Structures are given as structure tokens and as C-alpha cells.
Amino acid sequence: xxxxxxxxxxxxxxxxxxxxxxxxxxxxxxxxxxxxxxxxxxxxxxxxxxxxxxxxxxxxxxxxxxxxxxxxxxxxxxxxxxxxxxxxxxxxxxxxxxxxxxxxxxxxxxxxxxxxxxxxxxxxxxxxxxxxxxxxxxxxxxxxxxxxxxxxxxxxxxxxxxxxxxxxxxxxxxxxxxxxxxxxxxxxxxxxxxxxxxxxxxxxxxxxxxxxxxxxxxxxxxxxxxxxxxxxxxxxxxxxxxxxxxxxxxxxxxxxxxxxxxxxxxxxxxxxxxxxxxxxxxxxxxxxxxxxxxxxxxxxxxxxxxxxxxxxxxx
Amino acid sequence: xxxxxxxxxxxxxxxxxxxxxxxxxxxxxxxxxxxxxxxxxxxxxxxxxxxxxxxxxxxxxxxxxxxxxxxxxxxxxxxxxxxxxxxxxxxxxxxxxxxxxxxxxxxxxxxxxxxxxxxxxxxxxxxxxxxxxxxxxxxxxxxxxxxxxxxxxxxxxxxxxxxxxxxxxxxxxxxxxxxxxxxxxxxxxxxxxxxxxxxxxxxxxxxxxxxxxxxxxxxxxxxxxxxxxxxxxxxxxxxxxxxxx
Numbered sequence: 300x301x302x303x304x305x306x307x308x309x310x311x312x313x314x315x316x317x318x319x320x321x322x323x324x325x326x327x328x329x330x331x332x333x334x335x336x337x338x339x340x341x342x343x344x345x346x347x348x349x350x351x352x353x354x355x356x357x358x359x360x361x362x363x364x365x366x367x368x369x370x371x372x373x374x375x376x377x378x379x380x381x382x383x384x385x386x387x388x389x390x391x392x393x394x395x396x397x398x399x400x401x402x403x404x405x406x407x408x409x410x411x412x413x414x415x416x417x418x419x420x421x422x423x424x425x426x427x428x429x430x431x432x433x434x435x436x437x438x439x440x441x442x443x444x445x446x447x448x449x450x451x452x453x454x455x456x457x458x459x460x461x462x463x464x465x466x467x468x469x470x471x472x473x474x475x476x477x478x479x480x481x482x483x484x485x486x487x488x489x490x491x492x493x494x495x496x497x498x499x500x501x502x503x504x505x506x507x508x509x510x511x512x513x514x515x516x517x518x519x520x521x522x523x524x525x526x527x528x529x530x531x532x533x534x535x536x537x538x539x540x541x542x543x544x545x546x547x548x549x550x551x552x553x554x555x556x557x558x559x560x561x562x563x564x565x566x567x568x569x570x571x572x573x574x575x576x577x578x579x580x581x582x583x584x585x586x587x588x589x590x591x592x593x594x595x596x597x598x599x600x601x602x603x604x605x606x607x608x609x610x611x612x613x614x
Numbered sequence: 615x616x617x618x619x620x621x622x623x624x625x626x627x628x629x630x631x632x633x634x635x636x637x638x639x640x641x642x643x644x645x646x647x648x649x650x651x652x653x654x655x656x657x658x659x660x661x662x663x664x665x666x667x668x669x670x671x672x673x674x675x676x677x678x679x680x681x682x683x684x685x686x687x688x689x690x691x692x693x694x695x696x697x698x699x700x701x702x703x704x705x706x707x708x709x710x711x712x713x714x715x716x717x718x719x720x721x722x723x724x725x726x727x728x729x730x731x732x733x734x735x736x737x738x739x740x741x742x743x744x745x746x747x748x749x750x751x752x753x754x755x756x757x758x759x760x761x762x763x764x765x766x767x768x769x770x771x772x773x774x775x776x777x778x779x780x781x782x783x784x785x786x787x788x789x790x791x792x793x794x795x796x797x798x799x800x801x802x803x804x805x806x807x808x809x810x811x812x813x814x815x816x817x818x819x820x821x822x823x824x825x826x827x828x829x830x831x832x833x834x835x836x837x838x839x840x841x842x843x844x845x846x847x848x849x850x851x852x853x854x855x856x857x858x859x
Contacts, residue, residue, distance in 0.1 A: 349704050351856045373706045382697030387627040399619035400705040439701065 300362070302327045302447050302478040303348055308357035310343050317343040319502035320357070325480060327362075327446075330473045332489030332510065333482040335499035341482040342380050344499070345451050348480070349377055361447065369447070373401040376445030378436050380452050380482070386425040390416055390435055393424055398442045410442035413468050429456040437465065441472070448472065450481040454488065466492050490514045520557035520578050522564065524571040525549050537563040549573070620707060621715040628689075628719050638685060638723060639730050642678030646670060646731060649795075650738045660797040664820050668742075671735035672820035673794040675728050675754060676813055680788060682723035683761035684781050686716045690769025691777045694855065699770075703856055713852070716769075717762045724758055742823040750822040753829070757816045757837055763844035770851035788813040812840045 303325040310318040318340040325331050333341050346352035347359050350366030361369035369375050384393060394411060398404035405413075411420055414434045419427065427435065433456050440448060454462045469492060473479050483489055489496045489510055496513040498506040506513060527548045534543040534552060539560035542553040554560040557576055564571060629635065653659070653666035662669065693699050702712065728751065742750075772780055789795065791804070792813025798804050808814040815837055818828035829837075 351700055351703060370704050371706050371708075375704055377701075377704050379697060379700055379704075382701060385627065385693055385696065385698045387630040388623060392623060392626070396620060396623040397701075397705065400702075400707045402706065443705070 300327045301325065301360075302329070302362060303480065304358075304360045305344070305348065306358045308344065308347060308359065309355045310340075310347060310352060311355055312343075316502055318347070318354075321499070321502070321504050323497055323504060323507065325478060327478050328476050329495060330469075330479040330493050331481075332493035332496045333480060333499060334484070334486065334489045334496045334513070335482075336484055338501075339499040340502040341499055342451055343502075345377075345380075345449060345480075345482060349375065349449060373403070373443060374446045375449060376440040376443035376447070377449040378440040378451065378453050380455075382436060384424040384427070384432060384435055386423070388424055389421050390424060390427070390438075391420040393435065394438050394442050397439045401443045403444055405442050405444045407442060410438045413441060413471075414438040415464055430458050430461045433457050434461065434465075437468075445477070447478045447480070450479070452482050452484070454483070454485075486514060514555065520554050520576055522552040522554055522557055522561055523549055523573075523575040523577070524552075524564065524568075525573040526568055526571045529568060533567070534564070537567065539563065620711060621718055624715045624719045625722060628723060634685070638678070638681055639727055642674045642681070642727060643730055643734055645677070646674040646734050647738075649674075650735075654738060662797050663824055664797075665740070667735060667738035668740045668823050669797065669820055671731055671738070671740055672750075672754075672823075673789075673817055675731045675819075676792060676816040677785065677789045677794050678727035678731060679724040679754065679758055680761055680785050680813060680816070681781075682727050683720045683758055684765045684768065684785060685723060686720040686762070686765040687767070687769035687772070688774070688777050688781065689719075690716065690766065691772055691774045694770070695774050700856065709852065713766060713848075716766055720762055720765055721755070721758070724755075728754065740823070746823050746825075750819050753819045753822060754816060757812060757819065760812045760837060760840035760844050763841060763848045767844060767848040767851045770848070770855040793817045810836060812837055 301324055303323065305321055305323045308318055308321040309316070321340070321344055323344075333344065335341050343352060347354050348361065348366060350359075350370055359366055362374060366375075388396065391407060391411065394407050394416075398407050398410070404410075411417055414437050416431075416434055416438055419431060419435075424432075424435065433453070437450075437453065440450065454465055457465060466488075469479065469481075473492075479493075481488075481493070490513075493510050495508065496506075496510045497504055498513060523546075525548050529550060531543045531545060531550070534540060534550060537552075537560055539554050539556035539558070540552045540563075541555045544551050552560060552564070561574070561576065650667045650670045653670070656666035658664070659666045659669045690699070732747070768777060768780060788811060791808050792798075792811050792815075793808055794813070794817055798808040798814065809832065815829060815833045818833065821828035
């Protein structure tokens, strides 16, 4: 069964087109990362999936019904991107209050245990640190015992230890057959914790596929070198190189392993010059994907990304 | 899916917010003692037939309970500002249960404010029969219904920054025009304006103490009209308010 089915979703705020034609289908039990830079339209898409925003065009269904029906049935637990807690309750009381709203919640003690809040249970919500607040918000999402867990940039404001234990908990939850959708702008988080990544940029889905392929696709680094007349297919065959393209006299290699790639490149083409190696931030990688989407998908027909959308057409 | 639990925690939160609690109860009390003590022996205030301690007791009740009802707006605005309202929207909590919790919390504060002023009034020499105390209380509670709706409406429209001045100014104006600070003349411009406001009828409740029937068709019509209009506004404000603040 499909947990989330999104078709032709569009949403504008004033003159800003936040989401411009998104299609995504997420099966029950999948863990999917919604990956993209700030302003890609991730949060707006999530708002529409949760029924917090009404699409201008397109359709959203959650477990076969409307988002509102899924919310009313208590099937969704969510941690929204922005948010603090209401004051004048203890952590336990707040989680109890939320638990009381759902038809079959987790035991409050279990939700507190899973999120490492046991020791903070009696603290007032207004006295917590940023990371602790995030954990309480996670507990609030979890205690719903939801079929679908939606997390919008959940690890923001968490320290390293907080992140580690957060994702450990998430793994455990995912293994129990829950559907999990989380938004992040960290490629590493998507790679480590999701089966599948949906890449968004400028309000569109730019790529959608298994995370290892997405990782190879956006690469971690790019190598740029002046190398006239070289055969691109030969470059693509080099170890560590996931994509290659020409820009005038230069070539740009997207590399999953730039160390291996640069060694191989220099062995094969000792005449390469003006070499630059840069860490491709997601932003750049996405811009690249959006700009060269058609070309890239045509150049790599064997690649089994489910979808590489065109950057120029409006879906 | 017990919405009663939600209401219970909401009440708990109000009672725990000490500064809010004592300020909102204390301010009308202090004003009452200041005004009523100086006019303690006035038995027929501005030819209303009502003693000054009684008139101002009900006047300050109107002032205090309006504030208590509208303070639910301040709490709602604060919840929206931290994104909690959106968190509630993605839970199965029904609109009805949510609004009921907000209204009940507001009424609890209003009742406490009323009881405190009754005690203060009695200390200043106000006395009436038990049935008069009771029917006056019921009448005030009914006349507060439009203010419950107003509190919810402003809470979902204004931000925590703007709600303070809006409420302060709004309550001062409604209290002034309703006759909280001095009896409204029995005819003329102020009288006409006052009669169209729910706060006027709130203050008129003091007539019960001297055996009068303050409301009449006009009073009920005004309260009903404001209730209908403000409830519609509150519902619309709540429905539209799902975005990030």
C-alpha cells in the first residue's frame, strides 16, 4: 500500500513559487529522505502532506485518503521544522497531554525512554536547552505511535551525541515497519539513514532513487581540469568518477571518490592542467542537476534513477 | 482521545503561570479598592439607584472578566508564535475540543476574578440575597460569551507583540463605553453607543442587586448579535490560521 501519493503538487506564496509540480510516491514501510538546500520547497511539500497547507494545484493522498483524514485517524506523527514548546508543563506532562489526543499512543514512559528524556521528565519545558527541546519535540511526534512519521530537519540544534542517539532511535523505529519521511539538507544523513532519497531544488524533484545512487549522482567532490578533446566516456570509466561533462576546453568530473579519480586522471592524462578540486555542496550539486538535467539523463541512460526532471520545463 | 485531558492540562498551565495569574486577578481588585473606598457612602450613584460600592464592584468585574476572557487570545498568540498551534493541527484533537479547552480556561479565570471582587465588594459593604448573587453571576457569565469568541479570534490573528496593546486598548475602550468607570447617561450619544456594546450589558448586571431586570429584549439581542458575529470571525480566524507564523 502507498503511504504517501503526491501528484502535480504546486504551491505559491505571493509571487514565490515554493513548489512547482512535485510527484512522489512513498510506499508503506519505506524510509525516505527529502533532500535539498534551503528554499528547495521541502517544508512546503511537507506542510501539504500534513494538511497544513492547501495545494494550489495537484493532489496529496495519505494512506489512500486526504491528509486531514489521516491526521484525524491519528496515523501521522510529525516534528515540524520550526517550533518550540508551550510552557508551564513538565516534559512528562506535555508528552502525556499529546498522548491523550491519540487513539493508540505509545506508553509515555516508553516515548521518554526512546528519546533519552527519562532524566528530564520532571523539568519544566521552558527550562530546556535547544537540543533538549528538539528531543521533546521528537517524543511528541513518537508518542502518537504513528504509521507515518514525518520529520522536518529534525537534527537542527542537536549536538553530535544528540544526533547519534536520535538516528539510533530512528533506525529502531524504521525496523518496526513504520513509514518515515524526513527532510534534511545533509547528504550524509540521507545516505546513512534512508533507503531512498528524493532530491528537491527550486520547488521540483530533481532526482529520486536509492540513496547510494543519489550520493554517487551528486558526488561529494568535483574535479575541474582543462583537457581539450578528451573522450568523455573514457573519463566516466575512470575509478571514482560518477559523471563527466565538457565545458568549453575544460571537463568537470563529479566524483564519489575524488582521491582515486585524480590519481587515475593524472595517470591517464598527464597533460591535464588548471586542476581544481572542490567539495560540491548540495546547493551546487542541485543547481547542476537542475541546469543539466536533460543532458545528464541523456548522457547516462543506464542509470536507474527513477526520475531526473528537466530544469527548464514546468511540470 | 480524551479531550478532557487536554482541557485539564490547559487549566494547569494557566494556574501555574503565576505572574499572569496574580496580575490579572490583582489589578481589578486594586482599582476597585481605590475607587470604591473613596465613595463608600454614596448610596445612589449618579441617580442610578445603585450604591457606589455595588456599581463599581460590577464595573470592575466587567473590566476584570473581559480581560480574563481576552487573555485566552494572548495565550493562543503565544502558542502560535512557538509553532504549537501547528503541532496541534496535526493531531486528532478536534476543533471543538480545542475551542472548548480555550473557552473553559478563560471562564475559569473570569470566575476567579469575579469571586475575588465579590469578596472585595462584601468587604466594602455590598450585600444582597443569595438568589440575587446567583442570578447576577449567571447573567455575567452569559454576557461574557461574545468575549470568549473575541479572545479566540484575536489570538489567531494577532502576534504576541501586537496583542498586548490591542487588548489593553480594546478593553479600556469597551470598559469606558460600557460604563465601567462611571454610569453612562440615560440618554444621548454615549448612551446609544454603550447600548450597542456587550460590555454595557455586563455592567448593567448590577441592577439585579436592587431587584431590577437589566437586560430586556434589547440587551439579549445585542449579546446574541455580538456572539454570532464574533463566533463566525473566530471560526474563520482559526480555520485560516495553519501557516507558519
